[in-house]
Amino acid sequence: MTDRRPPIRDEGEIPDRLAEDLRRAYAPMGRTSNRLDRAVLDAANAELGRAHRLAFPRWAVGGALAAAAALVLGVGLWGMRSAGRPKALPPVAQAPASALPELLDREALADAGIAAAEADPADLNGDGRTDILDALILARAVEQRADGRTRARTATITAELDLNGDGASDAADVEALAARIVALGRVAG
Amino acid sequence: MRRRAALIAYVVGALGALAWRAAPGQEGGAPDAAPVREVQDVAPEGLQFIAIDVYVDSGERELGAWQVEVTSDSPEAKLVGVEGGAHAAYAEPPYYDPAALHESDAFDRVVIAALSTADELPTGRTRVARLHFMVEGEPGFRVKLMAAGARDATPIGAGVFFEQTTTGTVEGGA
Numbered sequence: 001m002t003d004r005r006p007p008i009r010d011e012g013e014i015p016d017r018l019a020e021d022l023r024r025a026y027a028p029m030g031r032t033s034n035r036l037d038r039a040v041l042d043a044a045n046a047e048l049g050r051a052h053r054l055a056f057p058r059w060a061v062g063g064a065l066a067a068a069a070a071l072v073l074g075v076g077l078w079g080m081r082s083a084g085r086p087k088a089l090p091p092v093a094q095a096p097a098s099a100l101p102e103l104l105d106r107e108a109l110a111d112a113g114i115a116a117a118e119a120d121p122a123d124l125n126g127d128g129r130t131d132i133l134d135a136l137i138l139a140r141a142v143e144q145r146a147d148g149r150t151r152a153r154t155a156t157i158t159a160e161l162d163l164n165g166d167g168a169s170d171a172a173d174v175e176a177l178a179a180r181i182v183a184l185g186r187v188a189g
Numbered sequence: 190m191r192r193r194a195a196l197i198a199y200v201v202g203a204l205g206a207l208a209w210r211a212a213p214g215q216e217g218g219a220p221d222a223a224p225v226r227e228v229q230d231v232a233p234e235g236l237q238f239i240a241i242d243v244y245v246d247s248g249e250r251e252l253g254a255w256q257v258e259v260t261s262d263s264p265e266a267k268l269v270g271v272e273g274g275a276h277a278a279y280a281e282p283p284y285y286d287p288a289a290l291h292e293s294d295a296f297d298r299v300v301i302a303a304l305s306t307a308d309e310l311p312t313g314r315t316r317v318a319r320l321h322f323m324v325e326g327e328p329g330f331r332v333k334l335m336a337a338g339a340r341d342a343t344p345i346g347a348g349v350f351f352e353q354t355t356t357g358t359v360e361g362g363a
Contacts, residue, residue, distance in 0.1 A: 037269075088331055096255065099239075125342065127275055127344075129336075131256050131302075131335060131336040132254045132255065132256040132302040132303070132335075132336050132338070133254055133336050133338040133342050133343075133344060134342075135254070135302075135304055136253055136254040136304040136306075136338055136342040137342045139304055139306055140277055140341075140342065143306050174304075178284040178302060178304070179284060179286075181256065181284070181300070182256075182284045182286050182300040182301060182302050183283050183286050183300075184282075184286045184288055184289060184296050184298070184299070
């Protein structure tokens with residue numbers, strides 16, 4: 001019988017066929033063409049360019065940083081200026097005018113010696129207001145006295161209403177009373 | 190790269206300036222002070238002289254005395270003259286506070302009043318006074334009857350009216 005087994009080699013030897021394959025694999029490559037180089041380069045640029053478009057552009061990153069810096073600067077300045085200003089006080093509750101009389105404790109005022117306003121002696125018709133009608137009453141009384149038509153009430157009025165303090169109640173007091181009635185800053189009635 | 194850095198620095202500076210102007214209390218900022226430009230935009234339209242004729246209607250009763258308050262919507266209305274009425278009994282100027290003439294910019298109202306003991310007194314509707322105002326723009330006026338009395342000084346119900354007439358204008362304002 002023929003022995004078909006490969007011959008036994010010493011340790012460290014490799015089969016001839018394997019050796020031949022290894023020589024081919026690691027043999028120096030032949031010179032590649034420019035066309036192949038260009039194709040490889042174009043493919044690489046295309047791949048890298050696609051990856052570049054997916055990333056954030058530099059100007060966008062710069063703009064975001066600028067906006068963030070401006071926001072921080074603005075908030076900081078706002079806080080600095082606000083810190084130096086007095087804060088607005090809360091609104092003070094105001095009682096309506098109609099409630100004021102109830103807020104006044106008249107008895108307490110009387111106890112403190114503050115008397116209520118007395119009636120105006122110039123309120124000649126006693127209606128609680130001193131207006132042009134009171135001046136007309138005085139004018140008529142002065143005129144009647146001058147005409148010798150003095151009556152008791154006329155005498156009382158003219159005797160009591162010496163507004164200008166000249167010792168007599170006359171036309172000048174009518175003028176003084178009328179001037180008081182139309183004076184601005186005075187609440188009529 | 191340098192150009193981008195310069196652009197970023199410019200944007201930061203511009204936004205910072207905007208934030209500074211918007212801060213409250215900063216001169217020129219909108220919240221506290223109107224820009225001068227806006228003040229110029231609301232310049233006076235021009236001065237006007239307006240006459241207010243005041244009428245009192247006492248009906249069938251003789252009008253022995255009257256008292257009226259005239260108010261203006263605008264504090265810019267300045268009282269410059271007071272005249273009497275149409276009837277002989279009220280031909281003299283009514284009583285009024287002279288402060289309204291000299292310091293009318295401090296008042297938005299004037300009280301006028303008159304009385305008469307004449308034999309002839311008006312009845313019905315009669316012009317009792319004419320007031321002259323110098324105003325800017327178109328202010329509104331109101332009149333209110335405070336008192337009206339008959340010959341014997343008894344109160345009477347009466348109506349009060351006024352007519353407003355422009356007697357002159359001065360273009361360009363004060």
